Amino acid sequence: MRRSRELKEMLENSLDAGATSIAVLAKGGGLKLLQIQDTGHGIMRDDFGRVCERFATSKLREYEDLQQIETFGFRGEALASISHVAHVTITSMTDGSPCAYRACFAEGHLVSAKPGEAAEPKPCAGTRGTTIVVEDMFYNAPTRRSAMKSVAEEYGKLLQVVQAYAIDNAGVAISCSKGTECGAELRTLREHSTTDVIRQVFGASLARELLPVEGAEPSVGLTVRGLVSNASHSAKKLAFLLFINKRLVESSSLRRAVEEAYAACLPKGGHPFVYLSLRLPPTALDVNVHPTKREVFFLEQETVVAAVQTMLRELLAGANG
Numbered sequence: 149m150r151r152s153r154e155l156k157e158m159l160e161n162s163l164d165a166g167a168t169s170i171a172v173l174a175k176g177g178g179l180k181l182l183q184i185q186d187t188g189h190g191i192m193r194d195d196f197g198r199v200c201e202r203f204a205t206s207k208l209r210e211y212e213d214l215q216q217i218e219t220f221g222f223r224g225e226a227l228a229s230i231s232h233v234a235h236v237t238i239t240s241m242t243d244g245s246p247c248a249y250r251a252c253f254a255e256g257h258l259v260s261a262k263p264g265e266a267a268e269p270k271p272c273a274g275t276r277g278t279t280i281v282v283e284d285m286f287y288n289a290p291t292r293r294s295a296m297k298s299v300a301e302e303y304g305k306l307l308q309v310v311q312a313y314a315i316d317n318a319g320v321a322i323s324c325s326k327g328t329e330c331g332a333e334l335r336t337l338r339e340h341s342t343t344d345v346i347r348q349v350f351g352a353s354l355a356r357e358l359l360p361v362e363g364a365e366p367s368v369g370l371t372v373r374g375l376v377s378n379a380s381h382s383a384k385k386l387a388f389l390l391f392i393n394k395r396l397v398e399s400s401s402l403r404r405a406v407e408e409a410y411a412a413c414l415p416k417g418g419h420p421f422v423y424l425s426l427r428l429p430p431t432a433l434d435v436n437v438h439p440t441k442r443e444v445f446f447l448e449q450e451t452v453v454a455a456v457q458t459m460l461r462e463l464l465a466g467a468n469g
C-alpha cells in the first residue's frame with residue numbers, strides 16, 4: 149500500500165463530506181506526518197468509535213446501494229487500514245456541536261491519548277470540519293518503511309495526487325505543503341477555474357491553448373467533460389488525468405485510445421496533455437474490480453473507449469482544420 153493511495157482515499161472522504169477547503173501537509177515524504185484538514189460536515193462524537201473499524205462506512209445503508217452509490221468511497225476500509233500501520237488522530241466538529249472532539253486510533257480501535265486515560269473522544273476547541281493526522285506511517289512494518297524512495301520522490305507522488313484532485317475539483321480551495329518555509333507547493337482558491345488550476349500545475353503556455361471537451365454517449369449513459377492540449381503542445385511524457393465519477397483512476401485501454409487519437413497530429417515522440425472527467429452509471433463499471441484499485445474496466449468497454457476517441461478526433465480535426 150502506497151501513501152499516495154491513502155492520501156487519495158482521505159481526499160475523497162473530505163470531498164464526500166462536502167469540504168470547500170482542504171489543506172494537505174506531508175512531512176518526511178508523508179511517512180513522518182500526513183495531515184488532511186477539511187471544512188466538511190465533520191464526524192459526530194458518537195460516530196468516532198466506528199470510523200476506523202473495517203467496513204464501518206456511513207455511506208452504505210443497504211446492499212442494493214452498491215449499485216446506486218454516488219459518493220466516492222463505499223468500502224469503509226481506508227481509515228481502518230491506515231490505523232493498522234500508523235498512529236491516527238482525528239479532530240472533528242459538526243454543525244450544531246458546541247465543541248470539537250479529538251480521538252486517537254490504533255489497529256482499528258479508539259485508544260487513549262495518554263496511559264490511564266479513557267479511550268474516548270475528548271472535547272476540544274475547533275472549527276467545523278475534520279483534521280486527520282497520520283503519524284509514523286509503517287512504524288510497525290520496517291520492511292515497508294525501508295522500501296520507500298527518497299523523501300523528495302515520495303512527496304512528489306503525494307503532490308501529484310493532490311494536484312490531480314485540485315484540477316477535478318475547481319471550486320474547492322486545495323493546498324499541499326511539505327511544511328518548509330518556502331510555503332505551499334500548490335494553493336488553489338475557490339474562485340479558480342479548472343484552467344487556472346492547470347496553469348498553476350502545468351504552466352501558462354499549456355493553459356493558453358487548452359481545448360474544452362464536452363460530449364456524451366447516451367447508449368451507455370456516458371458523459372465526458374475535460375480539457376486537452378491542442379496538437380501544437382508536445383510534452384516528453386503523456387499527462388493523462390482520468391477521473392470516473394470523481395475518482396482518480398487508470399484505464400490502459402482509454403490511455404491507448406487517447407494516444408491513437410493524437411498520433412496523426414503530434415510530432416513523433418511527442419505527447420499531449422489530457423484531462424478527462426467521465427460520468428457513468430455505477431452499474432456500467434465492472435464491480436468485480438476492487439474499488440480501491442486504480443485500473444478500471446467498463447462493462448461496455450469498446451463503446452466507451454470508441455466514444456471518447458471519436459470525441460477527441462473530432463475536436464482535434466476541428467481545431468486544426
Ligand code: ADP
Pocket residue numbers: 157161162165186188189190191199200204205206207221222223224225226227228278
Ligand atoms: P468510506 O469512505 O468507504 O465510508 P472510510 O474508511 O474512508 O470509508 O471512512 C469511514 C467513515 O468515516 C466514512 O464513511 C465517514 O463517515 C467518516 N469520515 C472519514 N473521513 C471523513 C471526513 N474527512 N469528514 C467526515 N467524515 C469522514
Ligand code: MG
Pocket residue numbers: 157158160161220221222224226
Ligand atoms: Mg473513504
